[in-house]
Amino acid sequence: MSILVVGSVAFDTIATPSGTVKDILxxxxxxxxxxxxxxxxxxxxxxxxxxxxxxxEAVLKKRGVDTRGIGRSAGKTxxxxxxxxxxxxxxxxxxxxxxxxxKFQPRIPREYLDTPFLFLANxxxxxxxxxxxxxxxxxxxxxxxxxxxxxxxxxxxxxTLKLVNVLxxxxxxxRMLAGEKNLxxxxxxxxxxxPKALVVKHGEYGATxxxxxxxxxxxxxxxxxxxxxxxxxxxPTGAGDSFAGGFMGYIASQGEVSRExxxxxxxxxxxxxxxxxxxxxxxxxxxxxxxxxxxxxxVFRQLTHLD
Amino acid sequence: MSILVVGSVAFDTIATPSGTVKDILxxxxxxxxxxxxxxxxxxxxxxxxxxxxxxxEAVLKKRGVDTRGIGRSAGKTxxxxxxxxxxxxxxxxxxxxxxxxxKFQPRIPREYLDTPFLFLANxxxxxxxxxxxxxxxxxxxxxxxxxxxxxxxxxxxxxTLKLVNVLxxxxxxxRMLAGEKNLxxxxxxxxxxxPKALVVKHGEYGATxxxxxxxxxxxxxxxxxxxxxxxxxxxPTGAGDSFAGGFMGYIASQGEVSRExxxxxxxxxxxxxxxxxxxxxxxxxxxxxxxxxxxxxxVFRQLTHLD
Numbered sequence: 001m002s003i004l005v006v007g008s009v010a011f012d013t014i015a016t017p018s019g020t021v022k023d024i025l026x027x028x029x030x031x032x033x034x035x036x037x038x039x040x041x042x043x044x045x046x047x048x049x050x051x052x053x054x055x056x057e058a059v060l061k062k063r064g065v066d067t068r069g070i071g072r073s074a075g076k077t078x079x080x081x082x083x084x085x086x087x088x089x090x091x092x093x094x095x096x097x098x099x100x101x102x103k104f105q106p107r108i109p110r111e112y113l114d115t116p117f118l119f120l121a122n123x124x125x126x127x128x129x130x131x132x133x134x135x136x137x138x139x140x141x142x143x144x145x146x147x148x149x150x151x152x153x154x155x156x157x158x159x160t161l162k163l164v165n166v167l168x169x170x171x172x173x174x175r176m177l178a179g180e181k182n183l184x185x186x187x188x189x190x191x192x193x194x195p196k197a198l199v200v201k202h203g204e205y206g207a208t209x210x211x212x213x214x215x216x217x218x219x220x221x222x223x224x225x226x227x228x229x230x231x232x233x234x235x236p237t238g239a240g241d242s243f244a245g246g247f248m249g250y251i252a253s254q255g256e257v258s259r260e261x262x263x264x265x266x267x268x269x270x271x272x273x274x275x276x277x278x279x280x281x282x283x284x285x286x287x288x289x290x291x292x293x294x295x296x297x298x299v300f301r302q303l304t305h306l307d
Numbered sequence: 308m309s310i311l312v313v314g315s316v317a318f319d320t321i322a323t324p325s326g327t328v329k330d331i332l333x334x335x336x337x338x339x340x341x342x343x344x345x346x347x348x349x350x351x352x353x354x355x356x357x358x359x360x361x362x363x364e365a366v367l368k369k370r371g372v373d374t375r376g377i378g379r380s381a382g383k384t385x386x387x388x389x390x391x392x393x394x395x396x397x398x399x400x401x402x403x404x405x406x407x408x409x410k411f412q413p414r415i416p417r418e419y420l421d422t423p424f425l426f427l428a429n430x431x432x433x434x435x436x437x438x439x440x441x442x443x444x445x446x447x448x449x450x451x452x453x454x455x456x457x458x459x460x461x462x463x464x465x466x467t468l469k470l471v472n473v474l475x476x477x478x479x480x481x482r483m484l485a486g487e488k489n490l491x492x493x494x495x496x497x498x499x500x501x502p503k504a505l506v507v508k509h510g511e512y513g514a515t516x517x518x519x520x521x522x523x524x525x526x527x528x529x530x531x532x533x534x535x536x537x538x539x540x541x542x543p544t545g546a547g548d549s550f551a552g553g554f555m556g557y558i559a560s561q562g563e564v565s566r567e568x569x570x571x572x573x574x575x576x577x578x579x580x581x582x583x584x585x586x587x588x589x590x591x592x593x594x595x596x597x598x599x600x601x602x603x604x605x606v607f608r609q610l611t612h613l614d
Contacts, residue, residue: 088488181395183511184536204490205512208536224533224610229491229515263613303531304611306570 001139002041003252005032005245006106006131007121009046009070012281013081013095016088018234024281025056027078028121028144031238034285035245035272036119037063038293039253043112045069045131049077049100059286069109073100088233089203106131113137117252119244122146125153125160132163140257142166142248143195144240150176161194166262168199168244184210187222197262199247199269201240203227209266217259225266226304228274228296235280239273242285246272271296308446309348310559312339312552313413313438314428315385316353316377319588320401322390325541331588332363334385335428335451338545341592342552342579343426344370345600346560350419352376352438356384356407366593376416380407395540396510413438420444424559426551429453432460432467439470447564449473449555450502451547457483468501473569475506475551491517494529504569506554506576508547510534516573524566532573533611535581535603542587546580549592553579578603 010027014020029046036042043066048056050072060067078101081094106127118135120128120143132141143164149157150173161167167190171183177193178186183200187210190198196215201207206226213220247269254261271293278284317334321327336353343349350373355363357379367374385408388401413434425442427435427450439448450471456464457480468474474497478490484500485493490507494517497505503522508514513533520527554576561568578600585591 182538182540184538187536188538202512205509206531210536221606221609222536224513226531226611229494229517229529231489231491231495233489260614267613299528301613302528304533306574306608306612307567 001116001252001255002043003036003117003119003248004043004045004069004108004112004115004135005029005036005119005121006045006128007032007119007123008078008101009048009052010078010080010101011051012237013079014235014237014280015083015085016233016235017085018232019280021235021280023079025059026080026238026281028238028241030060030282031241031276031285032119032121032245032248033060033065034063034282035242035276036249036252037065038272038288038290039246039249039268042066042249043069043115045106045108045112047071047073047100047104049073049075052077059282063286069107069112071107073103075100077101082237084236088236091237108134116140117248118142119248120144120160120164121241121244125149125156128160129156129163132160140165140251142168142244144168144244145173147173147176158193164195166197166199167195168201168240168247170201170203170240174198174200184222199266201243204229206270207243207266209262211259216257216262223259223263223266225263225270226300227270228300228303230274230277233277236277238282239277242276243269243273246270267297267300268293270300308423308559308562309350310343310424310426310555311350311352311376311415311419311422311442312336312343312426312428313352313435314339314426314430315408316355316359317385317387317408318358319544320386320388321542321544321587322392323395323540323542323587324392325539326587328542328587330386332366333387333545333588335545335548337367337589338548338583338592339426339428339552339555340367340372341370341589342549342583343556343559344372345579345595345597346553346556346575349373349556350376350422352413352415352419354378354380354407354411356380356382359384366589370593376414376419378414380410382407384408389544391543395543398544415441423447424555425449426555427451427467427471428548428551432456432463435467436463436470439467447472447558449475449551451475451551452480454480454483465500471502473504473506474502475508475547475554477508477510477547481505481507491529506573508550511536513577514550514573516569518566523564523569530566530570530573532570532577533607534577535607535610537581537584540584543584545589546584549583550576550580553577574604574607575600577607
């Protein structure tokens with residue numbers, strides 16, 4: 001079944017120990033769409049400026065992504081610059097130029113309204129809420145957020161969290177959102193805010209999914225998927241969004257949302273994140289094959305499974 | 308088959324958010340022995356002072372640990388004080404009184420010399436080397452070390468590493484020992500120093516074992532075991548030594564040292580570490596049952612295994 005992602009399309013300028021790139025295609029919705037496109041049909045709602053050229057759109061179209069929801073505004077596309085020179089695990093932002101993204105008002109094309117799966121990438125929680133309310137037939141909503149909204153717009157975020165079924169955030173965000181250092185207790189506090197499941201991304205250590213009791217089946221045991229030890233991380237940008245794309249894309253491809261599907265989805269999230277960081281920007285995500293993805297899924301399995 | 312551990316016995320004074328304890332039985336050899344005692348026969352070589360009473364020795368003896376290798380010296384037992392009030396993942400040392408441990412010269416009782424498995428807990432690398440050379444019939448040697456020796460006695464440590472088959476250290480120590488930030492590259496550099504396998508302990512994220520190519524079987528794929536998300540870590544002291552005890556104890560119990568055994572051992576290491584932190588000091592490790600251990604092993608499996 002198809003999935004709709006709402007989020008940013010951007011041009012990134014990135015410096016890592018492996019090199020520097022300027023104004024390459026990026027943004028959460030871009031990484032998410034490309035990663036999810038290997039599993040299911042993807043529709044995207046975003047806004048770009050006059051500098052977003054057919055060659056940029058072609059990156060998405062080649063992967064079969066439905067780009068009719070990408071709106072054009074006068075002005076320049078969102079630009080971000082950052083570096084990972086000291087620490088590959090955390091970006092140091094050099095500049096953020098919101099440009100057309102500053103006034104982003106997601107407009108859902110009529111033909112997208114029946115999309116059964118939805119991912120609300122990291123944008124203002126009020127916009128996330130508005131999109132979700134417009135998509136009233138959606139079967140499962142995934143969402144992302146960040147420290148900026150957790151601190152800056154807690155009331156708006158609280159409303160969003162009531163509508164998000166699966167929240168995907170990192171350790172620091174989980175602890176900040178819960179006001180609790182212990183990860184298990186923090187996860188349970190976040191689940192009490194609305195989501196039925198919480199995916200906590202641990203960077204190079206993988207990710208854990210926590211379930212609200214009896215959500216998606218019986219029990220409340222968490223589940224953990226690994227990340228792949230990689231000898232050279234060329235560019236960590238977009239790893240989290242690629243993870244989300246693999247995770248949500250796999251779920252959408254299965255239709256039914258059981259615990260077993262969510263567990264496998266966690267593995268596929270790790271798989272897509274591991275591909276993303278092997279090259280700068282979206283390069284690696286543009287030219288994968290399903291065989292490569294299945295091959296790496298098996299590597300992840302060997303990495304953690306006994307017998 | 309039996310295992311010999313050489314390391315510290317200590318009295319610890321510990322403050323954590325859950326409370327404070329004074330002069331409780333601790334030390335790497337103590338935690339290791341108790342954890343390993345659920346899997347196999349354990350022999351211990353250590354030194355204690357006049358304040359080490361029969362009631363302390365009884366803690367080990369009740370678990371069947373052979374304590375004939377614990378030497379008595381005039382003076383006080385090694386004492387350590389630390390706290391985890393700000394950060395449960397890292398101890399802040401309040402004081403270290405080496406006492407009789409300062410002049411520790413491990414003396415291996417004659418009847419221990421044929422012990423097939425050996426664990427060199429975190430002591431001066433020259434002492435580790437001396438013990439290993441004395442135990443010339445040993446089948447597998449595990450070892451630990453720390454930043455203090457990596458920085459302070461690199462030449463002595465290099466000699467030790469040539470004799471250690473499986474090294475168990477944490478992420479920071481691995482990167483420091485290799486002089487390399489990327490974990491996979493750092494692990495490969497450490498393996499080039501001597502060990503056939505390297506276990507990197509990630510604290511709350513579990514542990515990864517890296518293999519030298521074709522050591523213990525074919526291939527060079529790493530393997531990762533989880534840690535259990537725990538809602539209250541009462542006292543992290545001894546978690547790493549308990550991990551080592553579960554890991555090495557399980558290997559010794561199996562006799563043969565294959566990759567499959569090492570993978571399962573990694574799970575049992577995590578299991579014993581997870582028990583250790585549930586109570587202050589060695590309390591939880593004193594009264595476990597094999598059923599509880601197998602039960603938690605299954606929880607670890609559920610936490611990571613698909614299907």
